[in-house]
Amino acid sequence: MDQELLELIDSCKRGKSRAQRELYRRFSGMLFAVSLRYTNSREDAEDVLQDAWVKIFRHLNTFSRNHSFEGWLRRIVVNTAITHYRRQLKHAYHADIDEVHATPADLEAFKDLDYTREELDQAIAQLPTGYGTVFKLYVIDGFRHKEIAEMLEIDINTSKSQLSRARKYLQDVLAHMSLTALKTTES
Amino acid sequence: MKFDAFEQYIHDQYQGHEVAAPLEMEAAVMGRLWRIKWARRVSGAVLTLAVGAGAIWGWSERSVPSDYAPVEVVQELPTIEAVEAIEEEVVTAFAAAPVEVPAPLTGTEEESRVWPRPVRVDPLPYLTALLPVESACPEGHTLQSTESADQLWVISAEVEVEH
Numbered sequence: 001m002d003q004e005l006l007e008l009i010d011s012c013k014r015g016k017s018r019a020q021r022e023l024y025r026r027f028s029g030m031l032f033a034v035s036l037r038y039t040n041s042r043e044d045a046e047d048v049l050q051d052a053w054v055k056i057f058r059h060l061n062t063f064s065r066n067h068s069f070e071g072w073l074r075r076i077v078v079n080t081a082i083t084h085y086r087r088q089l090k091h092a093y094h095a096d097i098d099e100v101h102a103t104p105a106d107l108e109a110f111k112d113l114d115y116t117r118e119e120l121d122q123a124i125a126q127l128p129t130g131y132g133t134v135f136k137l138y139v140i141d142g143f144r145h146k147e148i149a150e151m152l153e154i155d156i157n158t159s160k161s162q163l164s165r166a167r168k169y170l171q172d173v174l175a176h177m178s179l180t181a182l183k184t185t186e187s
Numbered sequence: 188m189k190f191d192a193f194e195q196y197i198h199d200q201y202q203g204h205e206v207a208a209p210l211e212m213e214a215a216v217m218g219r220l221w222r223i224k225w226a227r228r229v230s231g232a233v234l235t236l237a238v239g240a241g242a243i244w245g246w247s248e249r250s251v252p253s254d255y256a257p258v259e260v261v262q263e264l265p266t267i268e269a270v271e272a273i274e275e276e277v278v279t280a281f282a283a284a285p286v287e288v289p290a291p292l293t294g295t296e297e298e299s300r301v302w303p304r305p306v307r308v309d310p311l312p313y314l315t316a317l318l319p320v321e322s323a324c325p326e327g328h329t330l331q332s333t334e335s336a337d338q339l340w341v342i343s344a345e346v347e348v349e350h
Contacts (some may be wrong), residue, residue, distance in 0.1 A: 015224065017217065017221075020217065020220065021213065021217065024213055024216060024217075025213070028208040028212070028213070029205030029206060029207055030203075031208075032205070032206045032207070032208040033201075033204045033205050033206040036206055046208075046209060046212060049208060049212065050212060050215055050216055050219070053216045054216065054219050054220065058223070115200070117200050117204065120197060120200055120201075138194075139190070139194045139197050139198055140197065140198060140201045142198070167193065167194070171193065
């Protein structure tokens with residue numbers, strides 16, 4: 001972590017308004033993208049981000065310098081979003097130990113991946129809520145299964161199985177999208 | 188963390204992804220922080236006052252320890268005989284005490300004495316309202332006003348002279 005960021009964090013801890021504004025401007029874009037990923041609408045994402053920022057400033061004293069500050073911020077936003085939709089998410093999860101592994105053929109099919117982020121957004125949005133959340137937490141935001149299990153209050157095995165299913169589901173969705181695009185081009 | 192090629196591809200796609208937050212959100216967040224800060228200050232002040240008031244109350248209620256150990260005191264009531272003896276003693280002493288009678292004033296002394304002038308209260312309005320002066324003085328006593336501020340009672344008297 002760079003010295004400038006550490007000094008900025010220290011100023012924020014002392015309640016300096018100017019430092020708080022600077023920290024907000026530095027990370028709000030990244031955190032709004034995270035918030036949008038875990039909510040169903042832009043309005044919800046704005047509410048979640050606002051609550052998350054208040055939590056960030058109020059609990060800045062608990063941040064340990066040994067950890068990634070960006071990861072800490074990201075986690076607060078995700079936790080806030082999950083709290084926002086906990087009921088909805090709880091219904092979406094169920095213990096499912098049977099993992100679905102991608103076959104070598106599946107992986108071969110995605111050897112030459114070429115999707116835009118918008119296409120990926122569309123495909124991920126089609127995942128069931130439970131699958132989608134675990135997939136985004138693990139693959140996009142880089143949380144471990146143990147952390148995901150804590151955040152979502154589910155079993156680690158459930159997190160793993162949800163990820164496997166999500167991966168397979170997403171590959172199907174992307175394959176279908178590619179096929180549709182190919183047909184449109186040919187016609 | 189081990190990503191397969193598919194997961195790694197998606198992870199990379201989202202690296203550094205940012206979406207501009209609405210402009211008004213910054214003011215909203217800062218406003219909420221400001222309100223929280225002031226709410227904390229006010230509640231802190233209230234708490235300090237409450238603790239201070241409690242301390243003062245506790246101090247005033249605290250009992251002051253004595254330097255001396257408490258001693259049990261038993262007070263016996265006097266008997267009737269003892270009381271009667273004391274009473275007799277007091278009465279005897281009172282009877283035996285010399286009585287000082289002041290010497291009568293001579294005529295000169297009496298005239299030279301200055302008596303304080305009484306506060307003038309005009310009783311006439313009250314008396315005349317209740318009874319006529321004549322009936323209030325059945326034996327011939329009359330109340331007359333003089334030129335001075337004092338009233339003068341004139342009492343009739345019969346003087347018998349023995350020859």
